[in-house]
Amino acid sequence: MDALETPRGRHGRAPDVLRPGAWLPMREYPQNEPVDFVIVGTGAGGAPLACKLARAGFSVVAFDAGAWWRPLEDFASDEAHQAKLYWLDERLCDGDNPLKLGSNNSGKAVGGSTVHFSMVSLRFRPEWFKSRSLLGYGVDWPLDWREMWRYYREMEQALKISGPVTYPWGPKRPRYPYRQHEVNGAGLALARACDALGVDWSPTPLATLSAPRGDAPPCVYRGFCVSGCSTNAKQSALTTWIPWAVRAGAEIRDLAMVGRVETGGDGLASGVHYFREGRWQFQRARHVVVAGYAIETPRLLLNSASARHPDGLANRSGLLGRNLMVQTNNAVWGHLEEEVRWYKGPPSLALCEHWNYEDRGKDFFGGYCFMSQGPLPAAWVATQTGNHGLWGQALVDEMRHYNHQVGLKIVGETLPQERNRVTLADEHDQYGLPVARVTWSMGDNDRRLVAHALDFMGRGLDAIGARDIWSEAENTCHLGGTARMGFDADSSVVDADCRSWDVRNLWVCDGSVFPTVGGVNPSLTIQAIACRTADRIVALAARGDL
């Protein structure tokens, strides 16, 4: 656990995570000279941006509050131990439906939550980028879907996404660079359920290798994906963008908590204060990119208020921290007569996006996909104790069904609401920074979506002969929306290039720029937006508009 005590990215070298004990040379930048870009956060947003900006020749220093893990050496086959990958710092959660923050919506590590994400790599439905104009809900994105689909393509190629040969939904897409994985028992149960319901299913496009790539081996179907992949088959930011960024000349500072973005007399950002190796330090920068995800990004910007920016940086619209969205993550569970052994392989090997692309027969706005499930034993125990209050012999008896259990779980869209927001609380954390207060309440539309999904999936499980079917009605996952991108400074925090309307050398690059969240996992979209932002920065710099 010394990665949690002592930074690994220093003295001109960085861990080579693909080889045990090996190091990569890493450039180091002085603190008192401004670097071109400081990036706060190294997850799905910050890491690709750091890589692409460094490749374009900018000087880049990226900070992460978490540790620089070596998966081959530091990751145990132990669910409880691997909680070290989550952001479990103090936060206050309230609202009608206080969020549970941790495993499926946070990450504290170099590589961010991609270190333990479920690798589901889906594209947005094209219409979602114009959901207000075309589908009548939410707000439009300032991005064109065709341009985004080009970036999706670039991301899929870069991460060697293993996907199906043909994808049943949406416009024709190019072939995934690697082939789909073998579908496990839980996935085949989903396939049977979809056959029975008369809808399409597909092997899930996943960011884990189905064939070797460089020093990374193909997936061994160990099933510990959401506890951190210990073989490096997972194409997380930690194993891809970060080493590429280091090789391209970026510096990554791990165990470095950024507490405040400093602004100068001209109102522009001048650098960041960060806590590392026991003391607060200051890194000067020409541009600051905040990529801390939907809670830490607004928290940092709100905490960076100054005389010129009394309500926090980039908050002239008053929308910073507002419109916090989650994705609903409800499930239907049951057990089958035959053995399923759902723990084998990645947890979501098969999916159905039918209700993302079908608008008829819905009494709600938005969409959802549902995927096959494979929680590891401790996670399943937690589900049982949390939902049924099982304990003792009753829990032991229930766990006997573990190898026969099947489940279908949604990633469902929730609509943006201004009342759902991130603010600063009066309490302070271990760095002396005000902790985030996270307020979230479900809307009526969100409830109707969940009810529809639970009914549909329940019928699916019933059709394949599952018994003791029950619904898990309370669960949420991915976040988004607290620094929305938009068409003008009054109705959004950043423009289409993720550049703040108010502070022109301040950028936001993570899921908080999403105006709507759609019904698919956000990681591929976050990375696509990051790469687009990098290209836009290069283009703006070329014509002197940076």
Next chain:
Amino acid sequence: MATPHTLRLVTLGATALMGAVAWTWQARETRAPRRRLRPDTDVLVEAARTLNRSAGLLALAVAADSALEHARGDFHNRAMYTPLATSLLSLLASGHGHRDDAAAAHRLRDGCYLAAGLTGLVGSGFHLYNVSKRPGGFGWTHLFYAAPLGAPAALVLSGLLGYYGERVRDAAGDRVPRVFGLPAGQAVALMCAAGLLGTTAEAGLLHFRGAFQNPAMYLPVTAPPVSAALLAGTALAGPHRPGLRALSRLWLRFTTLLGLAGSAFHAYGITRSHGGWSNWRQNLHAGPPLPAPPSFTGLALAGLAAHALLDEERHLTPFHARLWRRRPAWRLP
């Protein structure tokens, strides 16, 4: 480190090396012209023995592959032992044939080869049935990961090669040796060409599953079909295309080497799986199949045997037909 650049270099190097070896092998080939009215029994028996060896090589590949894969499937169904047994029988028959220079078929060998071929056919049916009953419909998922439809065909080919070998022995004394109504050389050549194409299809499917991540994975889907086309072309074009014949023999030699190199590449592929060879108990199953590529070697050697028969037929042609006098304008070594 397996960067795309290194892999490209390795592929190019291996291709050049195999090409050079194939060329040298061909250049060292010696053939004394013969002036005889009847086909040389030695030539036919020698071709038959080559077919025995080819059948044995395929049987060995099937024995190892089916043992590995069916062990992975825990011999869930008793029938999964059958290919192991019959491929071993085919292997024994082939060993026997290799040592036998009699110009006549052997009844036991025939039986073994028939059993192997039938097992392969039934196995294909079994695998097809296995795929058809999987949920979610017939699709890439099951073509990639369910029971492989093409694998039992290698056993069919082993049986066929052996059976053809026996027929060639039987025909050894004839004035115009024929197998199944076709001149022996043509019959064996066409069967080998078809076998090469089928095996290419199997390699193509599985290398597609592996996303052709190593450019060397393109070799077994390009070289063998060219071999098959040249071999079939040679057999059908008649005796007056010496250039085509030489080119065909060269490609077959390249394909022979490719089958062996394939196992080496697969051994390297295993090192790239998690744990590499130190985790061999898992990676022999999960990595690329070591025993599969030599099927190409078996078929290509059989193709060379077909060439020996074709050449023998060519030498006899002037005596039979008194038509062909033209000397070739050019010839490959």
